[in-house]
Amino acid sequence: MEYTEIIEMITQFRDSRGWAKYHNLKDLAISVSLEASEVLEIFQWKDSKEELSEEEEAKLKEEIADTLIYLLYMVDKLKMNPYEEIQKKIEINKNRHWKEDS
Template identity: 55%
Template sequence: MDYSDIEKSLIEFRNKKGWQKYHNLKDLALSLNLEASEVLEIFQWKLSDAKLSEAEEQHLEEELADTLIYTFYMCEKLGVDPLTIVANKMKFNQERHWKTEK
């Protein structure tokens, strides 16, 4: 499944549920932040080198998926391809960090 298939599936799901009215950039950003907090919660009170249980890894995957879904919805609202903006940011970071290393 490529990104366009995922985006199409997400939009169809959203529209079937009637959630379009809630999918403005502000509310999507809030939801993204809440889901990212749920990722962080999995690691709360754990040592940095602690191994996650199988159940915790599964939970982490689910929360990461939620953050990606809200990110994809935001990208759809902005009319941008998430893979393109990540590639652009990587290029920017490489150029910036190579300049500072010289």
């Protein structure tokens, strides 16, 4: 599935539920953070080396998808090209973070 098809799929879903009126940038940003917290919740109280169960891994993927969906709603609202922005940010990061000696 192409990026534009994904945007179309999620915006069609949003519109079919009448949710567009709630999708302002502030509330979308809150939703990104809440869904990202659900990603984190899966690891709560676990030992750092502990493996996830199959069920937990499935839940993790679901919460990552929820987070990405809200980010994509923001991307769409801002009419930004996420690939260009990622490339720009990686360039900034290259200058900001020096490579560690290995």
